[in-house]
Structure formats: C-alpha cells, structure tokens
Amino acid sequence: MTASSATATVLQAPVGLKARTGGPQDDGPKVLEHLLGWTLVVLLAMLVTQAGLI
Numbered sequence: 001m002t003a004s005s006a007t008a009t010v011l012q013a014p015v016g017l018k019a020r021t022g023g024p025q026d027d028g029p030k031v032l033e034h035l036l037g038w039t040l041v042v043l044l045a046m047l048v049t050q051a052g053l054i
Contacts, residue, residue, distance in 0.1 A: 048054055
C-alpha cells in the first residue's frame with residue numbers, strides 16, 4: 001500500500017457524513033428545477049434576439 005492510499009483509507013468519513021460539494025442533490029423538487037431552467041433559457045433567448053445578436 002502506498003502512502004497516499006493509506007492516508008485516503010484512514011481519512012475516509014463514515015457513511016452518511018460525507019461533505020456536500022454544492023452539486024445537485026438527489027432529492028429535490030425536480031419539476032421546479034426544470035421549470036426555472038427552461039424559463040431562464042427562454043428569457044436568455046429573448047434577450048439575445050432583442051439585442052440583435054443573432
């Protein structure tokens with residue numbers, strides 16, 4: 001076993017106590033996320049077309 005793998009084995013957190021990194025969660029309001037995402041896409045498309053960038 002190398003030193004880095006031994007350190008990784010020793011420093012592993014118990015199950016359920018892992019730190020969150022701010023990424024998407026598995027349990028959440030999926031419908032709300034999709035609705036807000038598509039709203040953002042539509043608003044961005046309207047802004048780009050109104051500004052004459054396309």
